[in-house]
Amino acid sequence: SLSDRLTATFKNLRGKGRLTEADVDATVREIRRALLDADVAVPVVREFAARIRERALGAEVAAALNPSQQIVKIVNEELVEILGGETRRIRLAKTGPTIIMLAGLQGAGKTTLAGKLAKWLKAQGHSPILVACDLQRPNAVTQLQIVGQRAGVSVFAPHPGTTSEHDVPTGDPVAVARAGVEEARQKLHDVVIVDTAGRLGVDAEMMDQARRIRQAIIPNEVLFVIDSMIGQDAVNTAVAFDEGVNFTGVVLSKLDGDARGGAALSVASVTGKPVMFASTGENLDDFELFHPDRMASRILDMGDVLTLIEQAEKAWDKEEAARMAKKFADQEDFTLDDFLAQMQQIRNMGSMKKMLMMMPGAQNIRQQLEQFDEREIDRVEAIVRSMTPHERVAPKIINGSRRARIARGSGVHVSEVNGLLERFAQAQKMMKKLAQGGGMPGMPGMPG
Ligand code: GDP
Ligand code: MG
Secondary structure, three states, X not given: OHHHHHHHHOOOOOOOOEOOHHHHHHHHHHHHHHHHHOOOOHHHHHHHHHHHHHHHHOOEOOOOOOHXXXXXXXXXXXXXXXOOOOOOOOOOOOOOOEEEEEEOOOOOOHHHHHHHHHHHHHHOOOOEEEEEEOOOOOOHHHHHHHHHHHHOOEEEOOOOOOOOOOOXXXXXXXXXXXXXXXXXXXXXXXXXXXXXXXXXXXXXXXXXXXXXXXXXXXXXXEEEEEEOOOHHHHHHHHHHHHHHHOOOEEXXXXXXXXXXXXXXXXXXXXXXXXXXXXXXXXXXXXXXXXXXXXXXXXXXXXXXXXXXXXXXXXXXXXXXXXXXXXXHHOOOXXXXXXXXXXHHHHHHOOOHHHHHHHOOOHHHHHHHHHHOOOHHHHHHHHHHHOOOHHHHHOHHHOOHHHHHHHHHHHOOOHHHHHHHHHHHHHHHHHHHHHHHHOOOOOOOOOOO
């Protein structure tokens, strides 16, 4: 994953001061590779990488982060911004029904989305109606009717079995769209979802039809549905639809597959339109609001490492960090007091177990983590508090009789004191390494 690659890139780097140009270039190379792996369009990758490079070169490395975390943070911020920042909600009409038109290539997932959206809106107390304007494919109308039935909403279609009492002109999707909106007004549906026809490729006639539907019904939202597996074609398709129907938002479909979501970045980047929803399966419930931050993590394949970074930044006491940094610089020994202070920092970050579970690679140590008991931190605290100040600074003097005394004082078994001293020795080694290489603070003390 990208985070592994970045960790490797920075293994020998000191975690202090400004990033050098060579460091940044090495990292940006990895980011470029990761984005291409995620199927982000080449020109988008190029532009993105240039921007990251510029920002990273000017960045000061924050105390709580090592350089790779710092760059990952910048990458994440940029990704989230391109993807639209905050999750964007549907804009509801102030008066009359809210009209939502769907556009996209054939097979993109429009008809399925119509049902998902209807079900979702219905659950929120709306009363949607679906309008079948795909009159090109023989079964398209029937498909929408089935979808509507499953979602428990009305479907307006130029077909026997339609809910309309109007005289609906068959064969003309623009007229059907108009009649559908009229039907919604009369039957007091507050949302109209207009399903349209697509083609396998971008096609002038289809685009013209979509444009005419748009002009006829003046939708509040035009959602461009795109298959997230589309890969490098995402840019051309998105640009064509943006020019053709000037969509207002993007829906990423089939995100349940192997797609890493690069299409989201490509489309958002070249059109500047927000991604609003994600479709994640064939069932009507496989549908969610799109969260730019989650997608950024998915694109970078980082688990929730960003959440970790954020929490580390928040919890890591700046003064404590400065004191530690000075200590390392002075080559002073890491003491049991420091060890305890770190354990307390970890506690500040929230549930240690939950945190560690979010880290990439955590599955390897999942079993150990599940056995980990947070009361362990309490026991460590009790044990360290039973030591004399001298013992805490020079644990080597803690012989057998001292161990027995400490165990009695803290109400634990001698073996637990031994275990703690062993872990401390490991942590001491780790802290020396961190001092040389930079890295995630606050991790020592984990029982192995
Ligand atoms: P349309 O041509 O744009 O209307 O696309 P459809 O809604 O008919 O979907 C085309 C195919 O993709 C159908 O077989 C759907 O079941 C399937 N499909 C749609 N959305 C998703 C999704 O989010 N995940 C998966 N796995 N399949 C989907
Ligand atoms: Mg369809």
